[in-house]
Amino acid sequence: MARPRTPKGRAREVLRRLSDEYPDARCELDHRNAYELLAATILSAQCTDARVNMVTPALFARFPTPEDLAVADPEVVEELVHSTGFYKNKTRSLIGMAQALVERHGGEVPGAMPDLVKVPGVGRKTANVVRSVALDLPGLPVDTHVLRLSARLGLTTETDPVKVERVLDPMVPARERGRFSLLLILHGRRVCPARRPKCDVCVLADICPSAGLGV
Structure with missing residues (x-):
């Protein structure tokens, strides 16, 4: 196929190819509702999803609601979240988050971005995870993988997560923003890590400006 000429065209092709590559892509944080996903995402800071999934069953059994x-x-x-690291800060955020949901939102997780980012422990990335995964709303979480791949793929030269989000948002349909982020994260973990990207097996190599450069 012809090489996409614009970042938007490249983003659309990345979405198409990675959707084929990872047809069963889903959020890897176990959850049953928006409250559980919000808590799990807070715990996932500087921690693997696998470790968080080991901790949350006991946490939610003890505290099933906000x-x-x-x-x-x-x-x-x-004690319950100790193994996820930074457990004192995370505990403060979890309890503060729950108190904010109860006091301001009737125990429900709000969908509006301005409301979400006022909840303790919740920044735009966490808010976008919850919006896109649990609430079926547009949201494009920008983590280190999305930052790295959007730069390598030549989608943006911005390095600030909020600015990257604003650049990427109009490149893909609103309903696809969460999946686009998730696909970039999965590809970043499995094929395009920070060191030694596997360009030789990458389905994006022929449209990636960084392929074979080792950057």
Whole structure:
């Protein structure tokens, strides 16, 4: 096929190819509702999804609702989430998040970005994860993988996550933004890591400006 001439064209082709490459792509944080995904995403900072998934069953069994977590003993929460790292900060964020949901939103996770980012422990990335995965709303989470791949693929020269999100948003349909981010994350983990990207087996190599450059 002809090489896409614009970043938008390249983004659309990346979405098409990676959708074929990872047809079963999904969020790898186990959850049953928006509250659980919000808590799991807070715990995932500087931690693997696999480790978070080992911790959350006991956490949600003990505190199944925001109302339960809002009045939790911090020491109990700390013990439950200890293995995810930064457990004191994460405990403060979890309890603060639950209190905010109860006090401001009737125990429900809000969908509006301005409301979400005012919840303790929630930045734009976490908010976009919850919006796109649990609430079926447009949201393009920008993590280190999305930053790296969007630069390597020549989609943007921005390095600030919020600016990268704003550049990428109009490149793909609103309903596809969450999946686009998820596909870039999966591809970044499996094929295009920070060191030694596997360009020889990459389905994007022929349209990637960085292919074979080792950057």
